[in-house]
Amino acid sequence: MxxxxxxxxxxxxxxxxxxxxxxxxxxxxxxxxxxxxxxxxxxxxxxxxxxxxxxxxxxxxxxxxxxxxxxxxxxxxxxxxxxxxxxxxxxxxxxxxxxxxxxxxxxxxxxxxxxxxxxxxxxxxxxxxxxxxxxxxxxxxxxxxxxxxxxxxxxxxQLVKDTVGRPLRIWKEASGQELTERVVSLLESVGLGRQHLYRxxxxxxxxxxxxxxxxxxxxxxxxxxxxxxxxxxxxxxxxxxxxxxxxxxxxxxxxxxxxxxxxxxxxxxxxxxxxxxxLGKVAEQGTAIELFESPRHPYTEALLAANPDINAETSEMKGLRGAVPDPANPPEGCRFHTRCPVATPICGWEVDDAVAWLGTHETILAGLTGVERRSNFDATLAFGDAAAAAAVGHQVENGDIPASMKAALESFSTDGNKVTLTFNPEGPVELEDVGGGHLTACVLHTSRRHRI
Ligand SMILES: Nc1ncnc2c1ncn2[C@@H]1O[C@H](COP(=O)(O)OP(=O)(O)OP(=O)(O)O)[C@@H](O)[C@H]1O
Ligand code: SF4
Ligand SMILES: [Mg+2]
CATH class of the missing domain: 3.40.50.300 (P-loop containing nucleotide triphosphate hydrolases)
Incomplete structure (x- = not known):
């Protein structure tokens, strides 16, 4: 605006x-x-x-x-x-x-x-x-x-007089004519006046x-x-x-x-x-000038790209993949990694990301019959037949999987109709000061960056 x-x-x-x-x-x-x-x-x-x-x-x-x-x-x-x-x-x-x-x-x-x-x-x-x-x-x-x-x-x-005067009445600050005059003064301080008391x-x-x-x-x-x-x-x-x-x-x-x-x-x-x-956490904080002129977090950058109005009616924002994840089951590592355009191998890739990626190969996903989850980072996926499991292996080996997700895999194997995948576990990405009280929770700028 x-x-x-x-x-x-x-x-x-x-x-x-x-x-x-x-x-x-x-x-x-x-x-x-x-x-x-x-x-x-x-x-x-x-x-x-x-x-x-x-x-x-x-x-x-x-x-x-x-x-x-x-x-x-x-x-x-x-x-x-x-x-x-x-x-x-x-x-x-x-x-x-x-x-x-x-x-x-x-x-x-x-x-x-x-x-x-x-x-x-x-x-x-x-x-x-x-x-x-x-x-x-x-x-x-x-x-x-x-x-x-x-x-x-x-x-x-409730009349305006009673609405505005209610806190004063409850706190026994004023009553009778004094209360009315206090309400008038409050109304005047916000550009209204005595003529609005009884509306x-x-x-x-x-x-x-x-x-x-x-x-x-x-x-x-x-x-x-x-x-x-x-x-x-x-x-x-x-x-x-x-x-x-x-x-x-x-x-x-x-x-x-x-x-x-x-x-x-x-x-x-x-x-x-x-x-x-x-998703319930602060991704970045700093002075208004710092944040607008040198944002560090890719999410802040995406918000600024959507400037001036983040579309509050839809969860999609230009330039970002997918929708905001379910706050009842937030992503591991950096909560933004499922949508981040510059996500790295240490951003918290997990089993759900692999399953979501399978979703882009509808025919393979259709063959998925079960997920045996040992943790969010470690699971065995069962398919209806060995051909579907082999197709997943083929996609992973031939680079169809996003490079940073592939690099985050500690191990990957197929055995008959089963695929076992284990991601390197990553903890939450916490806010860190990147100078002058400007805090960001992105591994590109914080103490984890040497691992990228
Ligand atoms: N009383 C409640 N019971 C259960 N879930 C709730 C309740 N209030 C809020 N939530 C959930 O908590 C999350 C955060 O909601 P909140 O209203 O704080 O978001 P917001 O950032 O203010 O969104 P908006 O910009 O739409 O106002 C949402 O997933 C919402 O559905
Ligand atoms: S830590 Fe940074 S690079 Fe990684 S997903 Fe989050 S915002 Fe993107
Ligand atoms: Mg709100």
Whole structure:
């Protein structure tokens, strides 16, 4: 999109010796239930080990294709759903963050009594699922959310006066005439006014409804707001107005934002730093300038090539093979390897990749009768007859198999109607600093690159 607001996210920020939100290995796995007994058959790994900090006054942009876990992460941070693993801290000082990271790097059985006492104190004071009393209340009021769909997030039967005033009433901040005047002041801060107090949501345009949602989020004067696609449902000109409003409010109130969007143009405009998510993990993160001008991760490059709008309606992106894999069964190694145009032999090739490749030879795949899997990297494929197994061998030997997948094979053999293949096992590709706080999870740039 094009708007008249340039470089909103590039102003000097205070960092104040602490973060507002600190994520450490945050996970959210949703159970997949099956049958009359609702047996848990697996888990959707919506968020799968996310670590980063959000500093006071900054905007962290979160981008990625539909289903990569952006909203789920936003909901975990704002306390709407509990994470199933990892830890989320509120207002962690830099000193405590350093202590925490030291303790986390120490194996459980080697932690000293002093470390355990420090951990207990830090968790009690800052970890959102362990906060009590005053600290929990401070977190709840300081962490607010604005959703994409203002229509469903506003109660259709509630007057604007009641919607915007609700947090103030619940927190017993104001009542009667004082409450009304506080609501008027909030409405004025988002470009609405007293004349809108006694109207219902359906009596407003989309942009105005989003202003009401923002006013409600501001009611308790929070420090931090998760903005989940706040302008995606709006026309381009209205988008620009809302983005300008968010920027002005940030300046006036010293707000910190996590800005979720699939529109890279908007994210670039709004963000100081950006985290790119793929299948529940952060693939790359860095300043907005670094990420746009020198992306390191091939997935980020693909997103930028699809600029400005990652097509959120379809899972296909130009230049990438296939669709986003199932988050209940994510690929080994680098999660992006099934689609990566420059994948190497050490990116985590596995049995499923070989079976998917057989899918391009429909006649051979049709003969596949079973897969005996010893691990994701090691299996025996059984075919209806020896000719089909021999055809697989022929394809592998004659180079039809992608070169990097072939190089990842530790062994390959055929025996009658069976094909046994073993890939070199590879662990997950973790984020590493490639300079100046720019992190990427791609073996082309990280410590594993000497093995390519
Ligand atoms: N309550 C839930 N139960 C089960 N699975 C869920 C639930 N909420 C989300 N998921 C799954 O978790 C994954 C991540 O979903 P999420 O809504 O966080 O993605 P997103 O990045 O926000 O996508 P979009 O850009 O479409 O908004 C998806 O596979 C989704 O189907
Ligand atoms: S590690 Fe890098 S090269 Fe390998 S698949 Fe992932 S993004 Fe591609
Ligand atoms: Mg979402």
């Amino acid at each position: 094009t708007t008249s607001i340039a470089g909103l996210g590039t102003q000097e920020k205070t960092t104040a010796g602490r973060a507002v939100i600190s994520l450490r290995g945050v996970e959210k796995h949703f159970p997949i239930k099956e049958g009359a007994m609702q047996r848990v058959a697996g888990h959707v790994r919506a968020v799968d080990g996310v670590t980063f900090d959000i500093r006071p006054g900054e905007t962290v942009g979160l981008v990625g294709e539909s289903g990569c876990g952006k909203t789920t992460l936003g909901r975990c941070i704002s306390g709407l759903v509990p994470p199933s693993g990892g830890k989320i801290y509120f207002r962690l000082t830099d000193a405590d963050a350093a202590t925490l990271d030291d303790i986390d790097a120490t194996p459980d059985d080697r932690r000293t009594k002093e470390q355990l006492a420090q951990l207990q104190r830090i968790d009690a004071d800052h970890r959102i699922d362990q906060l009590g009393g005053k600290a929990f209340r401070a977190y709840r009021r300081n962490c607010q959310v604005v959703f994409q769909d203002s229509f469903s997030s506003l109660n259709p039967r 219902f949501p359906h009596q407003f345009s989309g942009g105005q409804r989003q202003r009401i949602s923002i006013a409600r989020a501001l009611a308790l004067d929070p420090e931090f707001i998760v903005l989940d696609e706040p302008t995606s449902a709006l026309d381009v000109s209205v988008q620009a107005q809302i983005l300008n409003l968010l920027h002005e409010l940030q300046q006036k109130r010293g707000l910190t934002y996590m800005f979720i969007s699939h529109d890279l143009g908007v994210v670039r405009l709004m963000s100081d730093r950006i985290a790119v998510m793929y």
